[in-house]
Amino acid sequence: MITRIISLILVVYASYFFGLYVQGLVAPWEYNVSGKAFAEYHKAIDFYMSKRMPVLVLSYIGFMILFLIFNRKEWGTVAYWLIPVAIVLQAISTYIAITSNVHMNPEMNAWNPDNLPVNWQEMRDKWLYYHNRGRFINIPIQMIVFTSCYLFWNK
Template structure:
């Protein structure tokens, strides 16, 4: 049973890392290359769509790692699992304090009501997101290392 939990947890977090990596290095460059109104509308739509899914994914991943750490306590590599859990907790805290407030504003903007500094706010979100992606990649790497 522990083996199944380890595989499911690693796959769930690996897919999350892939999605977040794609947001940073694929989707955002595509959106940013569009004309102003399309860029802002695309970011707002992405904020609404992913803003609904990612909280469940992040919290669910943290729960899976916590269950793995408890169920596997005393086994080889558990320190790496705990490290991954700490990094995922950091990513959740970063999200709540830095990214979610910007996203909550962004997802309500339209070309008619967006603030003058909307691009600066999107750029700030992107910078925070790069750091968050690095944190969840480190968490994923810790989990993979715990498996071997």
Template sequence: MLNALEVVTTVVVGVMVGVEFAVAFVMNPILNALPEDSSQLGHAHGGRMLGAVMPVWYIGSLALVAIWAVAGWHHAGTGLVVAAGVLLIISVVMSIVLLVPINNRNKTWTPDNRPADWKQQKDRWLRYHYARVAVIIAAFTLLVAALA
């Protein structure tokens, strides 16, 4: 049963990392290459769509890692799982404190109501997102190492 939990947790976190990596390095460059109004509308739509899904994914991933850490407490690699959990906690805090406030504004913007500094806010969100992606990649790497 523990093996199934380890695999499911690693896959769930790994897919989350893949989505967030794609947002940073695939979707944002695509959206940024569009004309200004289309770019801003695309970012707003992405903020609404992913803003609804990602909180569940982040908290669910953290819960799975916590269950793995408890269930496998006396097994090899538990320290790596706990460290991954700490990194996921950091990513959740980063999200709540740094990224969600910007996203909550961004997802309501249209070409008619966006603020003058919308591009600077979008760029700030992306810088924070790069840092969060690095944190969750590190967490994923620790989970994979714990399996080995």
């Protein structure tokens, strides 16, 4: 019963992250707004994401580890081994984010929306490039977690 609850929690997390990363592919609106709108958006989203994302990602990894602990008797199955793959990819994704777009946030948060720096579009494009490339690793992570839980439920 505990393993089913943990796997359900993993599906909820994976659904959240999947939606978070897919929405930018469906509607890449950040490139098509004024500098003022982008600067205000960035400040607002970074205020929340800088506080919530570390908790979300660490707790997601924590539930993946709990999944492995409570399913240790299943260590020979594909469902079991997909989760360590997801954990490693999540660690890589986190490292990439911290070493690229996250370090740009303080400078961008200091922008005055009514008086943007001359190179604001270049910085926006660089930040969005770093942010968007994370989709290429984060969407597969969620697909791996979905697959693992599906296989676990249907064993």
